[in-house]
Amino acid sequence: MDRYVNTLDSEWYKQRIVGASICALVAFVALFVRLIYLQVVLGEEYQRLSVNNSIRLQIVDPPRGLILDRNGMKLAENRPSFDVSFTPKDAGDTGRVLGDLSVHLEIPSDDLLGRVKNSKGLAAFKPVLLKQDIGRDVLAVVEARKVDLPGVQVNVRLRRNYLYGTSASHVIGYLGEINTEELKGGGFPSLRGGDYIGRFGVERTYEAFLRGEPGGRQVEVNANGQVMRVLSTVAARPGQNVFLTIDRELQQKTEELLEGVVGAAVAVDPQNGHVLSLASSPSFNQNSFVSGIAADSWESLLANPFRPMENKAIQGEYPPGSTFKIITAIAGLEEKVIDETTTFDCAGSLPFGGRDFRCWKKEGHGRVDIRRALTESCDVFFYRVGQRLGVDRLAWYAKACGLGARTGIALDQEARGLIPSSVWKKKRFGVPWQEGETLSVAIGQGYDLTTPLQMALVAASVGNGGTRYRPLILDRVETMEGEVVYQNLTQVAGKIPASPRTLSIVQQGLWSAVNGERGTASRARLKDIEVAGKTGTSQVIGRKESGEDYLPPHLRPHAWFVCYAPAGSPRVAVAVLIENGEHGSSAAGPIAREMVKTYLRKTPAGERGSKDAVQVLAGNG
């Protein structure tokens, strides 16, 4: 008689059904009793509270995290500012109050009314921001007239302050007021109108770390909106401090060097991909964005022909010119179309397809091998290597070295650059690849496009023995109290497809380009530091079209310089690009040299090197 469930008459089974029903009834009675308690016993009280909506939530903004350089030098901090806002529901006569207020704020009362009307989407009890960052004089007046200005509130808010206005602006970025769509989108649940979010640069990329969590107070207000009592408070959780990989001193030095020219310069640590400085010239002042940028200043920034808002180091795409010969050399050696003894005769030009492909040196280099070709930047040598490789093999090596693709730096709007291939041309233009175009591409002209950051990373990988690192801009994140909550780890993006032998040949070429007797990059030479580098001059218009000597400034070629130092075990790799700077060696070389000097003199070997290096030094002592 053990099986009971299917015996309907079992007394015991009925008990369980009845028991379940009673449990359910009891629970529902409990809900019903609670309902009566809330709606009948406390009904009047809740009715009163709901009529005024008198329980309100006041948000306490969290201080935004600081932005610091790798050594803990402050780049961005916060300062207090006073904002005037207005709650229509508490004002009574909105027109009169805004009329009075317009005199103090020196804003036409129509504008103020417009602002209040525009925010009708928000509930009437929510304050509308009228003017941010009023001066202390205005503050004193408004506070003194408080009684005559019902509904008007002055709130202290923290505002961003960039310690070095125009410095590293493209890296640090700026904030902007959150817009209505973003508020409705639900991506920022803790934000409200008038709040600022990162719009560009690190401020945007690391918004989640920097923002923090707002706290708030629950208050009961009277019919005029005055706080009667504070029911409870929760403190805000401050934003976290973001430590960049940037070295502020080198960054400033880089910017000084770029002053007055249009271009970009990047320095990275070849051993881990840390971006040490990244500058784009001309720059803009981030502090003009702090309280919302005025429309005309914004337009003038956009209209500036030298594009100050563009981060040329990662957004600017330029033909790499002769710096690309590093890639052609690697591809030629690896594909064994040449070896280190192969020589070509340079007579100043190479006739091909009914046209003369000229070398930059009209009188020619004579017989050159790969090392001399890199040292003296012989175009004819690389035309011949390109011819033997064909465009597609060359493109494969360029892409394997990280060109033609985003480097993955944590900044917005990074450009890909372009590495052409026969398939690409067919798709893009519908016509087959011309072999003559291979010659141009082999010396970094034609369709080739790269960003300065990409070229700095190529130099870094050649210098460090072939490892490609993903460039990092963030070193670590700490709480206010200094606890590390996030440590960015070195990320290997790949290997340059080159044997140690190939790399050492290229390294020798780059070394003698700077230090050799006939090197084209001798302007980057330093007395006590061995620099290895490559110049580049990239045509804005074809050489043939350019005709003779004089070119207007905007058609002059761009100047490139890439290098790493010290040559044996590099600790810094640099790329400099000067728009219309004409010659890589004279316009870009000295800038790169000064950057190398600044960084290496400041941080002597061993200071940031591996622990082993430090121990060896101690042992010697």
Add this chain to the structure above:
Amino acid sequence: MFDRRLIHYFDWGLLGLAIVLGSIGLASVYSAVTADPPPAPLKVLFYKQIVWFCIGLLVMVAAFSFNYRLLERWAHPVYIGCVLMLLGVIVFGKLAGGSRRWLILGPLHFQPSEMIKIAVVLVLAKYYSKDASARGFTLKELARPMLLAILPVGLIVMQPDLGTAGLVTLIAVTITLFVKVERRSLLTLLAGCMAVVPVVWFMLKDYQKRRILTFLNPDHDPLGSGYHIIQSKIAIGSGMITGKGYLQGTQNGLSFLPEEHTDFIFSILAEEWGLVGSALLLFLFIVLILWGVSIAHRCRDPFGTILAIGLTSLFFWQVIINIGMTMGLMPVVGVPLPFISYGGSSTITVAICVGLLMNVSMRRFMLE
């Protein structure tokens, strides 16, 4: 072969109840989403809910049109499928509001944690119907069903979705208590639970701890959950006896209520319809629960009985937890109110449950 008795025994009462509740739900969702100042951006949710309602009806028909006893055979595959989907959510799920609950398959977004509720009911019904006896299950016999319940609960906690995890636990416990646990085993289990509580507390995420603390003391988090509870209580209380009238709720209109169309929809209904309306809704729900229990009672097949009890307990707990939450009796957890809350996954789950209950009800003659 179609059996005419299926029509004779068809549960028109349950169908009527489901349609009435669903219509109240549609009306409430309409009120919740149109109360925002124009242009009401959420209005589209109302039309979506109508679509879900219609899909729900079709799903319900599908759920009663086959013999439920087939499910005894299908219980394990369904269960395994749901557990795999839960794993999928943890690995590939879409992150929303700090947890991974959604699985995206092309245009479909759904929450496997909804489906697992039904799957757990199925496997437990299958297991218990084999050996149910007046003696009750011993600890050893309970090991397997406990494991079957704990696995998905663990996965849901990892999402993390504390509300659903608790719900599945409650449903499993209800079914187990219904089929009876031997007295000594029951005492041992109770003692075991007491010992485990501190360990679980230690494993909870901060925001989950905060929610529980808020439940015990709403002042603990006056900005988040505590604020919601206070605003919800103001909304319900201010409805008083007759309510403010349909679409006249003010707490809702000023966006004071969070998640007004999902978790806090009862607050809106209570504010607009007062004690009269909310008591009527409670009445409809208790009728539904008792109806489900009576289906279990009339069924002669152990599997059908336990299945009906499990499905009914699913409704019971969701109603108690959701309404209790809006009135400050339960923690603020994301458990929707069946039939009433906005939401596709929830509507489909409810439809399946109703359909299966009808299924058990209309095939009771088969064992006579």
